[in-house]
Amino acid sequence: MSWWKLLGVLLLTYVIIAGFTVPLKPGIALVSPQSTASNSTLKLSIEGYNTHFESGKQSLEAWLRLDSIHGVQASTITVKNENLIEATFAVGSIENEFADATLYVNNNIDKTAFLPSAIRITKNGDESNFSKQLIPFDRLSSKPGFLFPYREILNETIRNTFFHVALWMAMFALLIVGLYNGFQYLRTKDIIYDSRASSFNMIAIVYGLLGLATGSIWARYTWGTWWTTDIKLNMAAISMLIYVAYAILRASVDDIDKRARLSALYSLFAFAAMIPLLFVFPRMANVISLHPGNGGNPALGGEDMDNTLRMVFYPAVIGLFLFGRWIATIRTRIETLFYKKSQLE
């Protein structure tokens, strides 16, 4: 057994265990009501996730942020249980027609849980008896430790990053290996390169189809639908159709050399077609996508990926690639045996 096969399996084992057991940071799941008028008293019910409102009662504070630095602190907080509080805010006047206020709940155990645009405040009069305060940003901090970030709507499904996203990355790496071997076949006409190229392309196609299926489930529980007209979904589906045609092409040609030449040429075309479909079109200006990281900024940078996610995501990509390489080498060996047998006859 080669070391990389074991490494692939170990990495995937680590990914499944860490990917499912590392907890999420404390977050705010739901507030109600979700809108109010300025210059009024607001009684807000706040539902937390992985929070310790009861245990951290002594240091509990809640803030509504009205502009970049100012906000209002909750005058009273009633703790119902670890994950539920009721806070009363005296909301003052706002400058614009409306403000989407971010909610911060802070305590010693959870540090700061926050919900961006938690409440829409509509303007109701200019004068105010309520005073605004400076938000104590020095006191607000994220809970330290090996914890995955909490995002509203995504919740625990942020863990799909290690499966759905990693499948696409591993697919792309496998396709590059397949493409390289296709080139080598066209250069040398050695049939071993055709076996390798087709094996790597086939497992990559399987990964791609699974990427579509896992993405569909993720979409169902976050965007609320199995499939949308999102550009990345449709472009990925088109590039998968192009690659499925590759599999059909191979199945429909019986002559070994002809099949090798045709499929190597076709895979060049398929790969060249995939680059604009997956990497250029979704990043073009004026393209709206539900996927993170579109419209110029890559998904792996910025705030969509944090370092704790990366510590599981990169092993997932490498593990899936090595596992795919293992399956591809098994198929290569089968193909080689087929070829040797056909030479004997």
Place this chain on the structure above:
Amino acid sequence: MKKSFLLILTLIIPILLMAQASQDFLRSTGKIYSVVAALVIMFLGIVFYVWRLDKKVKQMEDDWDD
């Protein structure tokens, strides 16, 4: 044709089953079970491919005997 039909079936049946399953369950505990569902689909898809490879080897074994 039969193979690709089976492939599609393998991927779609779990999705349909989940659509029938209690929405409350899949949405409970921060929707963690939808991640489990994605992992199960991934596993089944790879198993299906390995099963097809297995059939290929079987075909060669049978040819060898002839």
